[in-house]
Amino acid sequence: MRAAVIVFPGSNCDTDAAAAWERATGGRADLVWHEARSLGAAEAVILPGGFAHGDYLRCGALCRFSPIMAAVAAAAAEGLPVLGICNGFQILCEAGLLPGALARNAGLSFRCETVSLRVENAATAWTAGCRPGQVLRLPIAHGEGRYWLPPAELAELQERGGVVLRYAAPEGNPNGSLDDIAGICSPGGNVVGLMPHPERAVEALLGGEDGAAILRSVLARRPGAPRREAASRA
């Protein structure tokens, strides 16, 4: 399966994301510059971590003006798996492809450590290879990862299974995010945003392989899930 890894000016986890995809899935990952207007033959899209557009105005705020975002939005609407990692999660929220926003961490720290995450929804495109309740160990590295949503919208998010990952014991919530939320999904379950870095956990030698389970999830075809014909990619 082929993935497109979007590269914005200031993205810095793109080559890791591409390498992790290839290592975890055996498929090919293409780096796609933000000025491109097509995702090529990609069947999955990854928005990697970093400081896209310098975090100017707000993290991820200016990315919606990048030409590639029209293709990303179209892919999301078509049901393709779209994964936003850390800055990528911020970008998806600012672009309106996911609800809510990521605010500055509670406390005064940039949190850079490995945390435990509980899979709350194992039916999304990016957690289909996990079990409900499974605990994953993934690195985080962020100063603005505190997920927030107005209370009325939070209830709706929870009820539709929009909470995909929560911070879990023993480390607990590192940034004060609402309801310990670490990752969420769109109503269709194909767009997922998470603050932790699965692409930094695909080699046991470097600390763990739990991230591979997230990336490999898209290979698990669900009955009735849309599958794009590569040749029809505009």
Next chain:
Amino acid sequence: MASYLGAVEIHLRPGALDPQGQAVGAGLRALGHGGVSEVRVGKHVRVRLEAADAAAARAELERMCGELLANPVLETFTVTLLPDPPGSGRD
């Protein structure tokens, strides 16, 4: 059409946690400003734009805030039209 100078102030919603403001407040108190109880840090954006009149300029600035300058999930904003600075050629 005339030229207007808009001043936009963007702040976190009242009651929203402002860790940056807390850090700045602690710094001020450490400098001896013991009476400081709360600090909120926001953004100030100045926009020069052409508009038919002041009301149109204000309305367009408010749209800009809703569309881009502020994130409505987390932030509120105020819009003010500023007089042009002395010597700018527009005063």
